[in-house]
Amino acid sequence: KLGMAYKKDDNFGEWYSEVVVNSEMIEYYDISGCYILRPWAMEIWELLKEFFDAEIKKLKLKPYYFPLFVTENVLQKEKDHIEGFAPEVAWVTKSGKSDLEAPIAIRPTSETVMYPYFSKWIRSHRDLPLKCNQWCNVVRWEFSNPTPFIRSREFLWQEGHTVFATKEEADEEVLQILELYRRIYEEFLAVPVSKGRKSEMEKFAGGLYTTSVEAFIPNTGRGIQGATSHCLGQNFAKMFDITFENEKGERSMVWQNSWAYTTRSIGVMVMTHGDDKGLVLPPKVAPIQVIVIPVPFKDADTTGIKGACESAVYTLNQAGIRADLDARENYSPGWKYSQWEMKGVPLRIEIGPKDLANKQVRIVRRDNGTKVDIPSTDLVEQVRVLLDGFQANLLETAKAKRDACIVIISTWDEFIAALNDKKLILAPWCDEEEVEKDVKARTKGELGAAKTLCTPFDQPDLPSGTVCFASGKPAQKWSFWGRSY
Numbered sequence: 001k002l003g004m005a006y007k008k009d010d011n012f013g014e015w016y017s018e019v020v021v022n023s024e025m026i027e028y029y030d031i032s033g034c035y036i037l038r039p040w041a042m043e044i045w046e047l048l049k050e051f052f053d054a055e056i057k058k059l060k061l062k063p064y065y066f067p068l069f070v071t072e073n074v075l076q077k078e079k080d081h082i083e084g085f086a087p088e089v090a091w092v093t094k095s096g097k098s099d100l101e102a103p104i105a106i107r108p109t110s111e112t113v114m115y116p117y118f119s120k121w122i123r124s125h126r127d128l129p130l131k132c133n134q135w136c137n138v139v140r141w142e143f144s145n146p147t148p149f150i151r152s153r154e155f156l157w158q159e160g161h162t163v164f165a166t167k168e169e170a171d172e173e174v175l176q177i178l179e180l181y182r183r184i185y186e187e188f189l190a191v192p193v194s195k196g197r198k199s200e201m202e203k204f205a206g207g208l209y210t211t212s213v214e215a216f217i218p219n220t221g222r223g224i225q226g227a228t229s230h231c232l233g234q235n236f237a238k239m240f241d242i243t244f245e246n247e248k249g250e251r252s253m254v255w256q257n258s259w260a261y262t263t264r265s266i267g268v269m270v271m272t273h274g275d276d277k278g279l280v281l282p283p284k285v286a287p288i289q290v291i292v293i294p295v296p297f298k299d300a301d302t303t304g305i306k307g308a309c310e311s312a313v314y315t316l317n318q319a320g321i322r323a324d325l326d327a328r329e330n331y332s333p334g335w336k337y338s339q340w341e342m343k344g345v346p347l348r349i350e351i352g353p354k355d356l357a358n359k360q361v362r363i364v365r366r367d368n369g370t371k372v373d374i375p376s377t378d379l380v381e382q383v384r385v386l387l388d389g390f391q392a393n394l395l396e397t398a399k400a401k402r403d404a405c406i407v408i409i410s411t412w413d414e415f416i417a418a419l420n421d422k423k424l425i426l427a428p429w430c431d432e433e434e435v436e437k438d439v440k441a442r443t444k445g446e447l448g449a450a451k452t453l454c455t456p457f458d459q460p461d462l463p464s465g466t467v468c469f470a471s472g473k474p475a476q477k478w479s480f481w482g483r484s485y
């Protein structure tokens with residue numbers, strides 16, 4: 001498909017849905033909220049997984065796979081764990097024509113699947129720490145507007161579930177994993193995120209505290225949770241009787257964490273970098289980093305040009321650069337340029353008669369459209385420099401755009417004005433849940449209510465006497481507020 005019908009700044013929702021389809025990442029499916037992930041998306045997921053899996057293996061995580069299904073009574077194990085979530089649980093009630101004696105749930109997350117077995121496997125301190133990670137799909141039958149990658153009824157994720165003898169070990173790991181999530185977003189997806197702590201109201205109800213990396217989409221003025229790392233405290237240890245005998249022979253409850261990132265991360269990247277020509281891929285996650293296109297000229301040396309293209313691809317591949325050749329006879333160079341721009345390939349190399357004669361190649365950047373002629377002898381070095389510059393440019397540009405959306409406010413009127421202006425709001429807050437609820441109530445509307453996104457670890461100084469923007473009470477902290485996905 002050539003060209004985009006929608007512009008990013010005119011109709012963001014339609015633009016996004018067109019980009020993910022035209023770039024061949026997504027195919028829509030005949031069940032609402034479900035999408036086909038095509039190779040152009042799965043190859044990105046696999047590149048992220050390659051990094052993350054290697055990093056958690058360094059932290060001694062072990063790979064597991066637990067069943068997709070969980071019985072009703074196990075899922076209901078603890079009322080407050082699943083309160084509010086019940087409507088989104090998908091149930092299997094029949095096999096063939098006959099009913100199952102008891103309905104079986106499809107996992108929306110795996111705490112209740114795993115923790116009865118953690119209780120069985122952990123007896124002594126020698127069984128700790130237990131470090132379990134699984135790469136899988138989960139199902140949550142959400143009803144709010146489904147969006148490819150961002151909000152789907154089935155999605156892929158990794159879920160880490162770790163068990164420690166002490167709170168100190170758990171606290172430390174929460175932040176180690178959060179840093180990996182920051183790296184996923186900033187070093188690979190080139191998406192700026194803020195590390196912070198969720199409020200008591202926004203945290204995972206079953207846990208002790210929740211940390212997250214928060215991104216922001218300037219076009220919609222909405223925050224979006226990028227990934228989450230919870231300390232569960234001893235809540236699930238109590239629920240599932242996960243105890244161990246310590247060195248002194250005393251029985252005590254374990255301390256646990258759980259953490260996840262999902263295929264939503266791909267959608268955040270698309271929204272952040274895409275433009276009116278389609279996808280723009282950060283080189284670190286581009287399935288093809290360089291596409292080489294022969295530009296034949298009527299009677300010019302076509303075989304020579306093709307040969308130069310093939311050797312360019314070979315040389316780049318030998319250097320570990322993901323390069324490919326588009327030698328299709330049935331498409332013009334111009335058509336190919338548009339198609340690979342739509343797919344967001346960072347660099348395009350054109351080789352025509354002049355380039356062949358001058359022993360050079362023309363390289364075109366997808367992010368800023370600049371063209372540069374490179375001697376073929378310098379190819380690998382220059383491509384590396386260009387890819388690194390491309391990656392850095394994407395993050396810097398996205399950071400500047402995000403920062404331009406941040407507004408520091410001190411009064412309610414300023415808050416409402418910033419909210420209506422699609423800003424990411426940094427506001428002094430008294431840290432009272434009642435106030436958080438009140439802000440939600442007072443900002444309800446078809447665009448959704450404002451909420452706390454996180455309290456950033458990186459706190460600006462809070463002059464004494466600063467009052468909460470919503471309650472007028474003494475402010476305890478700076479928090480990010482805004483509408484969200």
Ligand SMILES: O=C1CCCN[C@@H]1CCCn1cnc2cc(F)c(Cl)cc2c1=O
Nearest residue numbers: 082085088089108109159204258259260
């Ligand atoms: O966020 C993570 C990291 C990885 C492991 N899980 C936690 C908490 C998940 C919260 N959560 C999120 N969604 C849920 C939906 C449900 F239908 C039910 Cl029954 C439970 C939940 C639920 O507990």
Ligand SMILES: [Mg+2]
Nearest residue numbers: 085088140142
């Ligand atoms: Mg949910």
